[in-house]
Amino acid sequence: MGFGEKIYKLRKEHGLSQEALAEKLDTTRQAISKWENNQGYPETEKLLLLSNIFEVSVDYLLKDTTENRVEHDKGYYVSREMAAGYLLSNKKQTQYVAAGISLLICSAIPYFLFRHSVPTYIVSGLVLATLGIVSFVVAGFADNKQYTAITKEPLILDPVTLKELKDELALLKRKHVVLSILGTVCVAFSGLSFLLTRKGFLDITEQSAPYYALCVFLFGAGVYILCNVIVSRDTYAVLLENDQYVNRFSARLARKSKKVIEKI
Numbered sequence: 708m709g710f711g712e713k714i715y716k717l718r719k720e721h722g723l724s725q726e727a728l729a730e731k732l733d734t735t736r737q738a739i740s741k742w743e744n745n746q747g748y749p750e751t752e753k754l755l756l757l758s759n760i761f762e763v764s765v766d767y768l769l770k771d772t773t774e775n776r777v778e779h780d781k782g783y784y785v786s787r788e789m790a791a792g793y794l795l796s797n798k799k800q801t802q803y804v805a806a807g808i809s810l811l812i813c814s815a816i817p818y819f820l821f822r823h824s825v826p827t828y829i830v831s832g833l834v835l836a837t838l839g840i841v842s843f844v845v846a847g848f849a850d851n852k853q854y855t856a857i858t859k860e861p862l863i864l865d866p867v868t869l870k871e872l873k874d875e876l877a878l879l880k881r882k883h884v885v886l887s888i889l890g891t892v893c894v895a896f897s898g899l900s901f902l903l904t905r906k907g908f909l910d911i912t913e914q915s916a917p918y919y920a921l922c923v924f925l926f927g928a929g930v931y932i933l934c935n936v937i938v939s940r941d942t943y944a945v946l947l948e949n950d951q952y953v954n955r956f957s958a959r960l961a962r963k964s965k966k967v968i969e970k971i
Contacts, residue, residue: 783862
C-alpha cells in the first residue's frame with residue numbers, strides 16, 4: 708500500500724473529510740488530495756502531525772511507498788476524489804468534441820436556408836465550421852494529463868468507491884436509455900430523409916429547404932447526444948471494468964482520437 712492509499716484509508720477510518728484533515732494540518736484540501744493521489748509528499752512537520760492524528764508511526768506512513776508506487780502488477784490507486792475528477796474532466800472534453808462534430812455537421816444548414824445567396828451561405832457555413840474546429844482545439848486543452856495513468860494501468864479502488872461508482876452508473880443507465888433512443892431517432896429520421904431524397908422520392912425545393920435544414924440540425928443534435936452517452940459509458944468502464952476496457956475497440960479509438968486532437 709502506497710503513501711497516498713494509506714492517507715486515504717486512515718482518513719476514512721477516522722471519519723475525516725479532506726477539508727477537516729486540512730484544517731487540522733493547517734493546509735489546503737488541494738494539498739490533501741495531491742498526497743492521496745501520490746502527486747507529492749507533506750513536509751516533515753506535516754508528517755509528524757499526520758502520525759499523531761492517525762496514531763501511527765511516520766515509518767508506517769513512508770514504508771515501501773516508492774516500491775509500491777512503481778509496481779505495475781499491484782495497480783494504480785484511484786481515490787474517490789480522483790475518480791470524480793477523472794469523470795468530470797472526461798465529461799467536459801467529450802462535450803467539446805461532440806459539439807465540434809455537431810457544428811461541422813450543422814455548417815451545411817446555411818446552404819438550405821440561403822441557397823440563393825452564395826456569399827451568405829458560404830460565410831455562415833465557414834463560421835459554423837470554424838467554431839467546430841475551435842471546439843476541437845479547446846477539447847485538446849481540456850485533456851487533463853493528471854489522469855493519463857488511469858487509462859493505461861491496472862487500477863485499484865477501495866470497496867466504498869467501487870460501490871458509489873456502480874450506484875452512479877446504475878442511475879445514469881436509465882438516463883442513457885432515454886437519451887440513446889432520442890439520439891438514434893434524430894439520426895435515423897434525418898438520415899432517412901436524405902436517403903429518400905437521393906433515391907428520388909423527395910426533392911429539395913425552395914419550400915422544402917427549411918425542412919432539410921431541420922434534418923441537418925436533428926442529425927447534428929443526435930450525434931451530439933450519442934457521443935456523450937457512449938463516451939460517458941466508456942469512462943465509467945475505465946474505472947469499473949479496467950481489464951476489459953483497455954482491449955475494447957472504442958477504447959483504442961478514443962486514445963487515437965485524443966492523440967489526433969493533441970496534434971491539432
